[in-house]
Amino acid sequence: MTITRRHMLLLLPAAAVAWKYVLAGTPEASPNYKLSEHWWGMLIDLPNCIGCGNCVRACQAENDVPDGYFRTWVERYHVSDFDIENPHVDSPDGGLHGFPPSKEVGGKNFFVPKLCNHCADSPCTQVCPVGATFISPDGVVLVDKKYCLGCRYCVQACPYGCRFIHPKTKTAEKCTLCYHRITKGLTTACCESCPTGARQLADLKDPNDPIHEFLKTHSVQILKPNMATHAKVFYNDLDGSVR
Amino acid sequence: MHVFKDAGHLFRLAAVFVAGGLAFVGARAFLVPKSFGQYGHYRGDAIADIAARPLNYAGHQACEDCHTGVLEKKKTGKHVHVNCEACHGPLANHAADPASVQPPKLDTAVLCVRCHEANIAKPKSFPQVASTDHSTGLPCDTCHQPHSPAITGETTTGGSK
Amino acid sequence: MVPCAKPLCEIVRCDKENVTVMSGVEGFMYPNEVELQWSVLIVLYPFLTGLVAGAFILASLERVFQVQAVKPTYRLALLTALAFLLVAPLPLQLHLGHPERSYEMYLTPHRTSAMAMFGFVYLWYLMAVLVFEIWLDYRRDIVLLSQSTTGWKRLLYRVMTLGSSNIGEHALKVDERVGWLVTVIGIPSAFLLHGYVGFIFGSVKANPWWSTPLMPVVFLFSAMVSGIAAVMLIYMLMRWSRKQTIDMPCVDTVASYLFYTFIIDFSLEMLDLIHRIYESDESFRSLDFMVHTKLYMSHIVVQIMLGTVTPIALLALTQVVKLGEMARKRIYALAGCLTLIGIFAMRWNVVIGGQLFSKSFLGYTTYKMGLITREGLLVAIALTILPFVILWVLVKLLPPWPEKHDALRQSS
Numbered sequence: 001m002t003i004t005r006r007h008m009l010l011l012l013p014a015a016a017v018a019w020k021y022v023l024a025g026t027p028e029a030s031p032n033y034k035l036s037e038h039w040w041g042m043l044i045d046l047p048n049c050i051g052c053g054n055c056v057r058a059c060q061a062e063n064d065v066p067d068g069y070f071r072t073w074v075e076r077y078h079v080s081d082f083d084i085e086n087p088h089v090d091s092p093d094g095g096l097h098g099f100p101p102s103k104e105v106g107g108k109n110f111f112v113p114k115l116c117n118h119c120a121d122s123p124c125t126q127v128c129p130v131g132a133t134f135i136s137p138d139g140v141v142l143v144d145k146k147y148c149l150g151c152r153y154c155v156q157a158c159p160y161g162c163r164f165i166h167p168k169t170k171t172a173e174k175c176t177l178c179y180h181r182i183t184k185g186l187t188t189a190c191c192e193s194c195p196t197g198a199r200q201l202a203d204l205k206d207p208n209d210p211i212h213e214f215l216k217t218h219s220v221q222i223l224k225p226n227m228a229t230h231a232k233v234f235y236n237d238l239d240g241s242v243r
Numbered sequence: 244m245h246v247f248k249d250a251g252h253l254f255r256l257a258a259v260f261v262a263g264g265l266a267f268v269g270a271r272a273f274l275v276p277k278s279f280g281q282y283g284h285y286r287g288d289a290i291a292d293i294a295a296r297p298l299n300y301a302g303h304q305a306c307e308d309c310h311t312g313v314l315e316k317k318k319t320g321k322h323v324h325v326n327c328e329a330c331h332g333p334l335a336n337h338a339a340d341p342a343s344v345q346p347p348k349l350d351t352a353v354l355c356v357r358c359h360e361a362n363i364a365k366p367k368s369f370p371q372v373a374s375t376d377h378s379t380g381l382p383c384d385t386c387h388q389p390h391s392p393a394i395t396g397e398t399t400t401g402g403s404k
Numbered sequence: 405m406v407p408c409a410k411p412l413c414e415i416v417r418c419d420k421e422n423v424t425v426m427s428g429v430e431g432f433m434y435p436n437e438v439e440l441q442w443s444v445l446i447v448l449y450p451f452l453t454g455l456v457a458g459a460f461i462l463a464s465l466e467r468v469f470q471v472q473a474v475k476p477t478y479r480l481a482l483l484t485a486l487a488f489l490l491v492a493p494l495p496l497q498l499h500l501g502h503p504e505r506s507y508e509m510y511l512t513p514h515r516t517s518a519m520a521m522f523g524f525v526y527l528w529y530l531m532a533v534l535v536f537e538i539w540l541d542y543r544r545d546i547v548l549l550s551q552s553t554t555g556w557k558r559l560l561y562r563v564m565t566l567g568s569s570n571i572g573e574h575a576l577k578v579d580e581r582v583g584w585l586v587t588v589i590g591i592p593s594a595f596l597l598h599g600y601v602g603f604i605f606g607s608v609k610a611n612p613w614w615s616t617p618l619m620p621v622v623f624l625f626s627a628m629v630s631g632i633a634a635v636m637l638i639y640m641l642m643r644w645s646r647k648q649t650i651d652m653p654c655v656d657t658v659a660s661y662l663f664y665t666f667i668i669d670f671s672l673e674m675l676d677l678i679h680r681i682y683e684s685d686e687s688f689r690s691l692d693f694m695v696h697t698k699l700y701m702s703h704i705v706v707q708i709m710l711g712t713v714t715p716i717a718l719l720a721l722t723q724v725v726k727l728g729e730m731a732r733k734r735i736y737a738l739a740g741c742l743t744l745i746g747i748f749a750m751r752w753n754v755v756i757g758g759q760l761f762s763k764s765f766l767g768y769t770t771y772k773m774g775l776i777t778r779e780g781l782l783v784a785i786a787l788t789i790l791p792f793v794i795l796w797v798l799v800k801l802l803p804p805w806p807e808k809h810d811a812l813r814q815s816s
Contacts, residue, residue, distance in 0.1 A: 035282075035290075050365045052358045054329055061333045062299045070435045076364050089432040089766055102363050109364035114434075123610060129520035130508040134285035144289035147276075149508065150501015152441040153519050159610035161434030161763055165441070170501030180296035189300045193329040195322075195358055196369070227609060243764035249575035252543065252568035253582065259566065260531070267510070275511050284514055 033183050038138040039205040040177055041232030042191075043214060044113055046239075048198035051076060051111035053098040055190035055199055060096070062178060062189035069164040070094040071175040072115040072190055079241045080107040087241040112242055113199060115190070116141060116162040116175035117223060117231035124154040124163065133172060139204070139232065140179050145171040159227045177201075204232070300328050301338035309341065313390055320391030321370075330354060330389065351389065352382040431767025438769050440759045443779040445495035447755045448787055450601045450623065451630070451748050452492045455791075457598040458631010459485040460534070460590060462658065467587040473657035479804035480642070481635045482538050487795035489530055495787055496522075498778055518604045529597045533590040539564070540583040542802050544571045560801070598627045605754060612687035613758040618676050625669040630747040632662045637740040638795070640733065648805075652729055656722075659736050662743070663719040670712055673750075690765035698760050698768055703753045711746015715739040 051074055059065060059072045074095030078088040088104060095111075102109060118141045125133050125141060132148035135141045143154075148171035155163040155172060166173045178188035186192070187201045202211035214220075214236070221238040222231040235242075281287025303326040307314045310327070317323050328334055330349060337344040361371040372378075378385070386394055429438055463481035465471040497503040513520035539546075547569050550561035599620040605611075606619025636658045643650045680688060695703050718739040722732055756771050774780030 047366055050358055050369050050371075051362065054357070058300065058328075058333070063296075073435050075432075078364075087766075089764065091432070091435055094435045098357050098360075099362060099364070101360075105363075110366075111364055123608075126516045127519065127608070128514055129517045129522070130505075131279070131284040131286075131512050131514045132508075134283055134289075136290055137282050142289065142293050144286050144292070146292065147286055147289065147505070147508065148502065149505050151499075151519065152501075153517070153604075155436075155441045156759075157608050157610055159763060161437045164436040164439075165501060176293060179290075179293050181298060181300075181302075183294045184298075186298070186300075186302040186304075189333075192300050192302060192326050195325040195329045197324060243766060249570055249572060250578050252566060252570060252575070253578070255566040255568055256536070256539070271511055274507070279512060284512070 033185075035137040037205060038182075038203050039232075040139045040182060041118065041202045041204050041211070041234065042115070042177070042188075043200045043202050043211055043234050043236065045198050045200065045236045046110060046112065047237050048196040049074070049111040049113055050196055050198070051095060051099050052195065053095045054193040054195060055113055056094050056096045058189040058193035059175070062181075063176070066167055069166070069173075071162075071173070072113065074099075074111055074113045076102070076109070076111050077239070077241060078102065078104040078107055078109050079239065080104070084239075084241045087243070089243065108239070110239065112235075112238075113190075114160065114162065114223075115233065116158075116177070117160055117229065117233040118175075118177060120230035120232060122229060123157045123159065123227070127153045127157040129153065136179075140177045140182075141174075142176055142179060143172050143174065145169055145173070148172050159224050159229065160231075202232075202234070298335040299333035301333075301335040303327050305338040306334070316388075316390045320393055322390060322392055349389075350382070351384040351387075355383040355387075355389075428770030428772065429767060430769075431762070432764055433762035433767040433769055434764060437759075437762055440756070440769070440771050442755055442759060443499060443771075444752075444756075444773055444781065444784045445499045445779050445787070447748070447751045448784055449492060449495045450598070450627075450755075451751045452488050452495070452787075452791070453598050453601060454623070454627030454747065454751075455631045455634050456485045456489045456492065456529075456534075457594040457624070458628040458633075459488070459635050460594045460631070461628050462632050462635050462661070464587045464591050464594075465661065467584060468591065471657065473653050474661075476651045476654045476806060477635055477639050477658060479541065479802075480639055480799075482534065482541070483798045483802065483804055484635055484638055484791075484795060485631075486534050486538060487791040487798055489526075489534060490794055491787060491791045493526065494790070495784075498783060498787075518600055518607060521600055525593075525597055525600055529590075529593050533586060533593050537583055537586045537590060538802070540579045540586065543579055544576060545802070547571045557801075595624060599624050605758070610763060611758050612685070613691055613761070614754065616676060618672060622669070622672045622676065625665060625672055626747050626750055628665050629662065629669050630744055632658060632665060633740040633743040633747075636662065636736060637744070640737060640740075642799075650733065652732070655736060656732070659719060659722065659732075659739075662739075663716070663723060666712070666716050666719065666743070670716060673712075687765055690761050694757065694761045694768060698770075699753055699757050702749050703757070707746050707749035707753055711742055711749050715742045715746065718742075 053074060055072055056070065056074060063071060065071050072094075073091055075089050075091045076095075076099055080088075090099075092099065095113075099111075118135070118139060120135070120139070122135060122141050125135055128134075129151060130147060130149060132145075133141065133143045133154050145166075150165060150170045150172065152165060152172070155165065158174075163172055163174045165171065178186075178190075181188060182201065188199075191199045191201050200211070203209045204211065211234075215234065218236050220234045220236050222229075222234060223238075223242070224231075276286045276288070278287035279285065282290070306327040313327075317325075331346055334344075334346050337346050356374050359371050359374075361373045365371055383389075459481045462474065463478050463485070466474050466478045497506060500506060509520055509523040513523065543565075546561050546564045548571070550558060550565050550569070553561060602620030602623030605614040605623075606616055608614050636655060639658075640650055640655065680691070715738075718735050721727070722735055727735070759769075760771065761768050776782055
């Protein structure tokens with residue numbers, strides 16, 4: 001079938017309209033965003049966390065997180081005296097509504113926000129049978145919910161408990177580091193709403209990112225380093241009792 | 244070739260297996276998504292799908308473009324680094340169409356204690372009060388202006404109803 | 405139990421008062437851990453594939469290792485393996501969030517994932533080992549039946565002959581040689597079919613209850629135990645229900661293999677336990693507490709006492725003391741049933757047990773098994789019964805009884 005001028009007159013306007021929608025979904029919609037120029041992580045500055053729960057609420061609002069499941073949550077620790085190995089921990093509703101007054105007295109008390117660590121060597125992407133979860137070229141571990149089978153193997157394999165199965169889509173879900181925001185030059189919803197700067201997005205490939213200086217001048221850890229996941233969420237002043 | 248004599252049935256079975264294998268290869272050619280393998284062992288289009296999610300939080304830059312007065316006020320106080328939506332909630336739809344979407348009015352009696360209610364797990368240096376003792380039930384903006392909360396002598400225009 | 409500074413029970417008890425709404429939770433769990441991910445269907449799956457592997461190994465004893473005594477169970481073992489293998493993918497499909505996408509495992513298998521291998525290992529074992537071997541062994545009967553039956557059965561048998569009616573002596577000799585080769589390949593294939601299931605659990609470093617190099621080996625040996633016990637029971641049951649004689653030398657030999665395999669299986673599990681208690685790493689106190697409380701019934705009572713120690717003791721008795729035929733039959737039946745219950749309990753304790761404790765080692769949750777849901781108890785029971793229904797059909801189509809073969813051969 002030969003394409004006549006008449007066909008072109010009909011097709012071109014439709015294509016032009018459609019193209020706008022095609023582009024809107026691509027990273028090229030933020031035309032300056034190049035995948036290879038970024039390597040995302042996060043800094044959690046624990047001495048600044050006040051357990052307000054803003055981050056949990058913001059994440060839920062930004063990402064339509066279903067009730068009872070958490071892409072991020074905050075834990076409260078009570079460590080009595082020298083008993084580092086037996087902390088009392090609670091996380092009422094993940095910290096969604098903040099924390100009620102502590103029942104314990106004395107000891108050491110602090111908050112620890114948690115989220116997906118976007119591990120460079122993630123055990124969850126290793127076990128996915130079909131390639132529905134992966135680490136993007138810019139360092140964010142994501143789930144392709146159109147491809148996920150819902151086998152739950154990745155949920156089992158995550159040492160940090162940050163994954164869950166969405167009750168409606170029946171696919172795996174977790175923190176995406178607000179990928180739809182960071183690719184447009186914005187910060188994540190949790191960092192945006194954190195009032196004290198306890199959570200800060202970090203681009204490890206950006207030489208101007210303050211994380212580099214911070215990592216050099218502070219005592220920084222990752223969660224469960226023995227798992228060798230090469231987590232990219234760095235905790236400043238992480239206590240030894242934190243699980 | 245006497246080993247192949249009387250083995251006709253085996254060749255038939257082998258043919259069934261080969262046919263099955265070819266059918267599989269054929270089906271694979273058009274069932275595997277086109278963008279699969281573009282960046283790694285996953286559907287390359289998934290990255291675009293995920294990046295195309297709509298925003299609910301506008302980000303403080305969007306607020307500051309219009310609300311310059313509030314920005315200046317904030318710079319005089321301790322809340323300078325508290326982003327607008329940390330208190331006002333997600334307002335991307337207001338930033339996109341300011342006239343038709345009005346942000347809800349905040350109730351300081353509920354809002355402020357989320358951060359400032361005293362708790363032993365909060366850092367000692369963080370300003371926190373036992374609200375019942377501190378304000379005897381009055382809403383916080385009776386005395387404090389949220390955008391620059393230090394009490395300087397001038398009071399606010401009154402608490403929220 | 406290792407003495408500790410503060411008993412875990414005390415911590416869990418105080419945290420019970422401290423923690424909020426999450427029902428069935430004691431102590432602290434990461435918020436997303438409260439709900440179990442893998443249900444009773446995932447307990448059933450390794451149980452079913454275990455029976456397949458075990459039944460096949462029993463069949464291979466005759467074919468490859470020339471243990472003539474177990475010949476009466478040869479064909480039945482193969483049919484049993486097939487019946488269970490056909491049902492095995494069903495619990496997996498029912499458990500998936502998107503079963504309609506399961507073909508993706510064939511299209512884009514992720515080579516670093518043990519689970520991705522499932523599709524191919526299953527298909528290989530089903531077609532290139534089990535169906536192939538059954539076809540080769542039954543081919544003569546299939547050809548004869550395709551000539552002697554009528555109606556839809558005739559068509560079915562004719563399809564199964566693949567159009568070849570050559571059952572001359574040389575052709576059958578060829579079948580014999582090829583069948584031997586298939587069985588030889590089949591043994592490591594059976595190890596792979598069930599070993600990889602053990603590896604799926606054993607390779608998860610995030611879960612200390614699962615993560616051990618022993619896991620594939622323990623799964624394999626417990627599979628062999630369950631498969632041998634199942635075939636022994638099915639054989640005895642079918643012969644009894646048809647009022648035919650039970651070949652006692654056969655059953656005695658099968659029971660002795662069950663006994664020896666059980667000893668190995670028990671030793672492996674004890675090795676794992678002793679190792680854990682001795683090393684007493686960070687997970688030990690939490691796991692130990694879990695075994696003594698939440699898993700007490702299923703682990704200590706059902707799996708160990710009833711399901712392992714008792715059958716081993718009963719079988720040991722038959723090996724050591726000369727007992728009459730009736731007594732031996734009863735002991736074998738009892739030991740076989742207890743064995744199957746015990747091996748199911750082992751799968752339960754691994755799968756469910758591995759999800760009852762928090763990865764923070766500070767708390768526990770509860771498994772809430774549904775009744776009529778897609779992954780509930782009724783479905784599990786139905787899936788356990790289904791293989792027997794399929795086996796009944798297979799036995800009707802491809803009779804495994806020696807008397808039936810002779811009658812068929814006489815009439816040809």
